[in-house]
Amino acid sequence: MDLKDIQNLIKFVAKSGASEVKLETDDIKITIKTGSENERGETTYIQQIPTMQAQPNIQQPQVQEANGANQSSTQEDADSKLITIKSPIIGTFYRKPSPDKPVFVEVGSTINIGDVLCVIEAMKLFNEIESEISGKIVKVLIDDSSPVEFDQPLFLVDPS
Structure with a gap:
């Protein structure tokens, strides 16, 4: 206009x-x-009316030893096998169903298809995020009670 x-x-x-x-x-x-x-x-x-812009993902620097070339190629091989589970919605990420309950999954936990991995709160609705793959949790990429964007990586899973 x-x-x-x-x-x-x-x-x-x-x-x-x-x-x-x-x-x-x-x-x-x-x-x-x-x-x-x-x-x-x-x-x-x-x-x-302001438009919402995606926040840039801040990546943690990786510390490499003196033999960094061998370590980085080994790291890339290991990372290529991992599957990233991403957020299907925008909201607040929670690792527990409630503050007094234990977390859904830990690093090293074995998961199956349909297992609940976390909860994302959007507009006062708590959405359980279920696993679409089976494997082992290698890394949790988000801190508890942190805001997440659509398609933001949440977990790294080793499917083997």
Whole structure:
């Protein structure tokens, strides 16, 4: 919506006799209030609605020893066999079903298809995230009670 359209809308609202009009689209929100007889003119509020941007994933630096070349190639071979379980939704990641219960899975836990790995809270709903593969948990990539984005890696699993 450009400035000319907004001006035409203001004129239309003023002529119609309406005291307040609100218009909201994907990226802009407009509220037009016309004054009463005690007030002059009209008041227009234009607000840009912020879009949510994905937070960059912060990767931890890896410490390598003096024979780093051999270690890194071995590490790459091991990582290529691992499967990453990613978040299917945006929300808050929890490793436990409730604060007084034990965690669903630990590093070294053996999992099967359908096992609950964690809970992600979205809009006051707690969604159990179930495993779609069988294997062994190698690493938990997210801290408990941390916000997660869609498709953010949560666990590394060794399927063998």
